Amino acid sequence: MIETIIHRYKNKSFLIAYSGGLDSTVLLYQILKIKKKIPQIKIRAIHINHNLTCHSKKWVQHCEKTCIKHQIPLIIENIYIDLNEKNIEEKLRIKRYNVIYKHLLFDDVLLTGHHMNDQCETFFLSLKRGSGPTGLSGMSLETMFGSKKIIRPFLNITKKTLLLWAYHKNLNWIEDFSNSNINYDRNFIRQKIIPIFEERWPFFLKNCLRTIKICQEETELLTNFLNKMIHGLIKFDGSLNIITFKNMKKELATALIRHWISLKKIKAPSYKNIQSIYYQMIFSRKDANPKIILKNNEIRRYKKSLYLIEAQPNFTNRFLFWHNINLPLTLPNNLGYLEEDNNGIILPKPKNNELINIRFQYEGKILILGRNQKRKIKKIWQEKNIPPWLRNKIPLLFYNNIFIGALGVFIIKIDNINKETWTIAWKNNLLSNHRYIFSFY
Numbered sequence: 001m002i003e004t005i006i007h008r009y010k011n012k013s014f015l016i017a018y019s020g021g022l023d024s025t026v027l028l029y030q031i032l033k034i035k036k037k038i039p040q041i042k043i044r045a046i047h048i049n050h051n052l053t054c055h056s057k058k059w060v061q062h063c064e065k066t067c068i069k070h071q072i073p074l075i076i077e078n079i080y081i082d083l084n085e086k087n088i089e090e091k092l093r094i095k096r097y098n099v100i101y102k103h104l105l106f107d108d109v110l111l112t113g114h115h116m117n118d119q120c121e122t123f124f125l126s127l128k129r130g131s132g133p134t135g136l137s138g139m140s141l142e143t144m145f146g147s148k149k150i151i152r153p154f155l156n157i158t159k160k161t162l163l164l165w166a167y168h169k170n171l172n173w174i175e176d177f178s179n180s181n182i183n184y185d186r187n188f189i190r191q192k193i194i195p196i197f198e199e200r201w202p203f204f205l206k207n208c209l210r211t212i213k214i215c216q217e218e219t220e221l222l223t224n225f226l227n228k229m230i231h232g233l234i235k236f237d238g239s240l241n242i243i244t245f246k247n248m249k250k251e252l253a254t255a256l257i258r259h260w261i262s263l264k265k266i267k268a269p270s271y272k273n274i275q276s277i278y279y280q281m282i283f284s285r286k287d288a289n290p291k292i293i294l295k296n297n298e299i300r301r302y303k304k305s306l307y308l309i310e311a312q313p314n315f316t317n318r319f320l321f322w323h324n325i326n327l328p329l330t331l332p333n334n335l336g337y338l339e340e341d342n343n344g345i346i347l348p349k350p351k352n353n354e355l356i357n358i359r360f361q362y363e364g365k366i367l368i369l370g371r372n373q374k375r376k377i378k379k380i381w382q383e384k385n386i387p388p389w390l391r392n393k394i395p396l397l398f399y400n401n402i403f404i405g406a407l408g409v410f411i412i413k414i415d416n417i418n419k420e421t422w423t424i425a426w427k428n429n430l431l432s433n434h435r436y437i438f439s440f441y
């Protein structure tokens with residue numbers, strides 16, 4: 001079966017994730033065996049030294065020796081982690097994949113030695129976390145890994161089968177002694193849980209795999225259904241129109257919210273977060289400004305839609321002076337810069353003794369150009385369709401303490417006796433991203 005998979009990709013090149021352990025050693029030798037039949041396949045290997053124990057160097061040497069013997073180009077990379085950190089397993093995994101990803105060439109496919117036991121362990125870990133069918137679906141034989149592909153040819157093969165093959169072929173591999181440390185969740189499941197189940201029900205692993213397969217199929221079915229349904233709900237700016245959600249079954253509404261977030265390629269939110277989004281965003285008052293924080297992102301509701309935005313640093317109290325207008329003024333938090341530019345916004349010119357300054361917050365009533373009545377600034381933001389989370393990202397221009405305007409949104413009506421003007425351009429990504437939704441001019 002592994003031969004069929006490799007044959008399908010015979011025109012690609014393979015990068016083998018080679019830890020030196022049993023699984024990836026069998027993988028390496030099976031690929032070498034296939035190469036004898038299909039000589040055009042190209043293989044390289046990569047070993048990541050986690051630098052966790054004093055044995056790490058020996059593993060590197062072992063991998064080097066094997067690869068030299070079989071003339072396989074080997075990449076060796078080092079990663080380091082603070083052993084006092086939490087969730088070491090997860091952090092190592094992420095670091096390892098990031099490093100491997102950098103070495104994948106245009107036509108490379110990554111091969112790993114994951115097998116049926118790994119798959120079942122992953123299933124148990126997901127159970128422990130309280131995952132739904134998507135989380136319980138575990139790994140797939142083939143998955144996209146950024147713009148590249150990972151193939152796990154042994155996913156339907158038990159560790160026992162790999163072990164027998166390795167003994168039969170008299171292979172050498174490294175035993176990782178940290179595998180017996182049951183402080184790590186995966187090891188605990190591997191050592192203490194699965195053997196008990198297997199002893200009582202010898203077909204346990206195979207049946208567990210069937211459950212995973214069912215979860216995968218149902219997830220795929222649901223994903224296809226949600227893809228079709230969400231199509232008409234996602235607006236051109238990426239927000240989700242939730243106007244109809246109140247009248248939907250809760251399960252459908254939450255599935256759509258979860259699916260919309262998954263399309264943003266961020267870590268899946270917890271069940272609790274999805275429930276909070278549903279109750280706080282769908283049923284909140286029209287003028288409420290609810291916000292749910294998801295690690296580095298926030299879900300916000302504005303009018304009839306949900307928005308997923310990057311978490312906002314608070315810099316409402318920031319105050320910048322623009323002393324030399326011949327030089328651009330860099331704004332904080334990647335908001336771009338201001339510069340004098342003939343294609344910019346026409347503004348009354350400051351007097352010589354006036355200090356130009358930029359702020360990000362203003363409260364109170366203002367009279368804007370083109371109006372004859374003052375209004376609260378909050379009402380002006382609403383009129384101009386600027387959602388609350390963008391309001392303190394817009395530079396407010398002041399001359400001394402006189403409010404001149406919110407760049408790109410409105411200008412304050414002031415007495416400009418000399419009628420002298422100048423033009424400032426605000427160069428940023430904010431405007432271009434939101435030009436079509438919000439009333440920037």
Ligand SMILES: Nc1ncnc2c1ncn2[C@@H]1O[C@H](COP(=O)(O)OP(=O)(O)OP(=O)(O)O)[C@@H](O)[C@H]1O
Binds near residue numbers: 024048113
């Ligand atoms: N140090 C390493 N260097 C290169 N590849 C590795 C390394 N460790 C693991 N791999 C690859 O990952 C596969 C799975 O290994 P293992 O089950 O130990 O890792 P894991 O931490 O559970 O990773 P995963 O999250 O990918 O399941 C191995 O068969 C091998 O292909």
